[in-house]
Amino acid sequence: MPDETLHLPLIHDVLAREKDAPGALLPILHAIQDGCGYVPDLAVAEIAHALNLSQAEVRGVISFYHDFRTTPPARHTLRLCRAESCQSMGAERLAAQLREQLALDDHGTSADGRISLRPVYCLGACACSPALELDGRLHARLTAERLRELVSGCVEDDPC
Numbered sequence: 001m002p003d004e005t006l007h008l009p010l011i012h013d014v015l016a017r018e019k020d021a022p023g024a025l026l027p028i029l030h031a032i033q034d035g036c037g038y039v040p041d042l043a044v045a046e047i048a049h050a051l052n053l054s055q056a057e058v059r060g061v062i063s064f065y066h067d068f069r070t071t072p073p074a075r076h077t078l079r080l081c082r083a084e085s086c087q088s089m090g091a092e093r094l095a096a097q098l099r100e101q102l103a104l105d106d107h108g109t110s111a112d113g114r115i116s117l118r119p120v121y122c123l124g125a126c127a128c129s130p131a132l133e134l135d136g137r138l139h140a141r142l143t144a145e146r147l148r149e150l151v152s153g154c155v156e157d158d159p160c
Contacts, residue, residue, distance in 0.1 A: 004040040007032075011043045015050045025051060025061055029068055038069040074109045074116035076154040079133040083122040089129035094147055095119065101151055115154050 014031040018024050028047055033039050039062055048055045062068045080098060082091055095106070098117055102110060109116040125131035128140030134150055 004042045007036045007040050007043065008046075010035040011040075011046050015046060019050045025053070025058070026065075029062065029065075033068060037073050038071055041070065072113070074113050076115045076135055077118060077133075078115060078151070078154070079118045079120045079123070081121070081123045081125070081129070081131045081133075082119045083126070085126035086130040091130040094130055094132075094142060094144065097144055097147060098151065101148065102155075110155075115151070 011032055014028055014035070018028045018031065021027065025047070028051075029039055032043050032047075036043075044055050044058045044062070047053070048058045051058075062070060078098070080086075080091060080095055082095065099105065102108070102115060102117060104110060104115075104117045106117060106119045120133070123131045123133055123138060125138055125140050130142045132139045132142050132147065132150070134154070139146070139150065
């Protein structure tokens with residue numbers, strides 16, 4: 001586990017800048033995650049104190065929104081679209097292939113921290129279904145073979 005105290009300067013900068021703004025909690029959480037890659041546990045107490053909230057309230061918001069992470073992100077994040085258009089073009093078969101190839105459940109992260117699997121419900125590429133986002137890069141009209149290649153590249157640490 002990384003030394004979370006390394007993130008304290010960033011957390012304090014964000015809190016100093018944002019704490020007095022109306023509805024500050026979400027912008028603070030986003031800024032901390034953008035800077036740290038996740039919301040470190042020690043940030044919860046700092047945020048709660050700065051905003052006069054309980055730690056439970058802060059943790060409740062973090063757990064409610066699926067985009068917030070409380071652990072460092074995997075090296076690679078794979079987001080397979082599971083919305084209607086992609087479903088109709090075989091996304092569920094691709095999801096099953098991913099679960100088997102990676103030995104992960106949806107929302108899982110490999111034990112070595114190399115890859116995370118995240119289902120999403122629209123990447124805005126409906127005309128090019130099925131679609132996948134890998135490390136922020138869209139891959140459209142995905143086939144089982146191309147998916148296997150993409151995942152193998154990540155698992156073997158080749159650039160994706």
